Amino acid sequence: MPQRQAGSEPCRTQVFQGGLAAALMRCLFFLSRLTPPLLLLLLCPLPVRAQAPTASAPSGTPGAQGCPEACACTAGGQANCSGRALPVVPAGLSWHVRRLLLDHNRVRALPPGAFVGAGALLRLDLRENGLRWVHARAFWGLSALQCLDLGANQLEALAPGTFAQLRALRNLSLADNRLARLEPATLGALPLLRALSLQNNELSELAPGVLADLPALGALGLRGNPWACGCALRPLCAWLRRHPRPAPETEALLCVSPGRLTLSPLAAFPDSAFSHCTQPLAARDLVVICSLGPVSFLASLAACLALGSVLAAWRARRRRRSAARRPPRRPPDPGSAPASPADLGRVAACART
Known part of the structure; x- marks a missing residue:
């Protein structure tokens, strides 16, 4: 009895496999009768949907x-x-x-x-x-x-x-x-x-x-x-000399003024051509000059006021000292009467003799 049960297992497996194969054959026959576009849509939907966004990405x-x-x-x-x-x-x-x-x-x-x-x-x-x-x-x-x-x-x-x-x-x-x-x-x-x-x-x-x-x-x-070849162009000409350029581009950089320098190449000006130009003041120098001007004026004004005050005080003190050294004036004698004109005439006559 146990041997029959053990020997019947392979038979059942074969029966099951045979039924499954038959079911697969029926499914394939049914799918073969579908239209080709519908068949492709059922078999591979994911790749089509995945490629759609990729095609529109570059735009x-x-x-x-x-x-x-x-x-x-x-x-x-x-x-x-x-x-x-x-x-x-x-x-x-x-x-x-x-x-x-x-x-x-x-x-x-x-x-x-x-x-x-x-x-x-x-x-x-x-x-x-x-x-x-x-x-x-x-x-x-x-x-x-x-x-x-x-x-x-x-x-x-x-x-x-x-x-x-x-x-x-x-x-x-x-x-x-x-x-x-x-x-x-x-x-x-x-x-x-x-x-x-x-x-x-x-x-x-x-x-x-x-x-x-x-x-x-x-x-x-x-x-x-429209470059004007004057003193203001000195830094640019110096930069052009330090940075050589191709000939066509250099020839295109020409002055349009003043009259004697018209059509002169910018790169052809040496530094000696600007010897007559005064060196412009730097921004720091301008700040120093503008700040020192008012400060020096106020300082000189204060010094003048202080010196004038000292001089006035010294003169006032000198006057007080000179006044203190003078003897006091004697008051006139109240009993003495002023001389008459006749007395004055006799005094003058005596003086002549």
Whole structure:
């Protein structure tokens, strides 16, 4: 009896396997009668759904987290807002944005803190916006910014301290604007700035301290400006001699005034050509002179008052001493009568004899 039970187990297993095989065959026959598209959808739904987002990723994701709604952002941290007729800097900037493209829009002005929230920004492109006004604190908070393009706008002047906070800046373009003057306080001290584009503006000179605070500067775009070769251009000519340039670019830097120096190359002026120019006073010297002038005047006035007071006191004391040394005057005798004119005449007659 036990042997029969043990021998019947393989038989039951074979029966079960045979029934399962038959069921699988019936399922395959049923699936074979379905239409091919439906069959593919049933067999591989997951790969189709997984590939759909991958195909749309390169075009950017508008309105994603950390991305302005008017822009298209990518996973690399670029926010593309180019050519969207934006009148202001879009809101919603965050630390995820590394490159912000705002070129070919209508941003006419940059208010204070225009890029608040984008403290990790590395590149900012603001070309061709018709930009006319930039507040001195417009770029505050962008301490990591390395490249700033403000070219092809309508800037006529820049406030002092506009770029002073951009200590990591390496490339700055102010080309194709209307700048007539650039002060040292506008750029500030930019120790890492390597390239500065100033071509096609209305600059006739550069203030002496503009290039002094840019120790790493190696590329300077200057062509297309009405340079006046006077004493104010001495620092620029000295910088050009220390930084040789290609011949075509050097030949394009010409003076337009004064008359005797018209069309003279800027790089051809030696330092001896400015020997007639007086050395301008430094800002520290001006501060010392302006502070010493009023102080010295007040000191001399106080000294005069003190000396006059001492002299007046000395004279008064001298008068008192001389008055004390004089003998007192005797009062006239009340019993004596004044001499008459007859007596006076007899005295005179006696004197003659």
